[in-house]
Amino acid sequence: MRTRSIVIAAVTSVSLTMGLGVAGAVATAQADTAKSTSVSAVKAAAPAKKKSKTKKIVGQVEYLAPGKIIVTPLNKTGQALWLATDTKIKDEMGDLCFKDKPLPYTCTPDEFEETLKKLPYHPWVTVTHKNGVALTITSVVPV
Numbered sequence: 001m002r003t004r005s006i007v008i009a010a011v012t013s014v015s016l017t018m019g020l021g022v023a024g025a026v027a028t029a030q031a032d033t034a035k036s037t038s039v040s041a042v043k044a045a046a047p048a049k050k051k052s053k054t055k056k057i058v059g060q061v062e063y064l065a066p067g068k069i070i071v072t073p074l075n076k077t078g079q080a081l082w083l084a085t086d087t088k089i090k091d092e093m094g095d096l097c098f099k100d101k102p103l104p105y106t107c108t109p110d111e112f113e114e115t116l117k118k119l120p121y122h123p124w125v126t127v128t129h130k131n132g133v134a135l136t137i138t139s140v141v142p143v
Helices: 002-017 021-034 039-045 109-118
Strands: 055-065 068-072 079-091 105-107 124-130 133-139
Touching: 055 079, 055 109, 079 109, 079 124, 105 109
Parallel strands: 079 133
Antiparallel strands: 055 068, 055 124, 068 079, 079 105, 124 133
């Protein structure tokens, strides 16, 4: 009985939102409950989630906030991305991380952020990302 009341209330709310009025809402609710809509049927009708693809951006990188950067391709709008603790950063040019050893080398996201804060320019990088999180960052020669 409780399930039927919840279904009637939900259908009434949707019907009123759609502009069917109170009479239309009651008629729709009664018709829907007669069909005995179950929760599992509603879940089965939900659209399947799309899998996200890995994407690549080449552009200038700048520090935005702790754990966040912006990558701006040439003549395009920048893309804000999160830095994860396991983001792989490979410096081949010597401008992503300052270390006293031969190139190329890797650095942590914290070292990368510190370098971005100190640089007077925005280095060019290739960033591979998924769901707004940077997976890999590699320095490149500017175009």
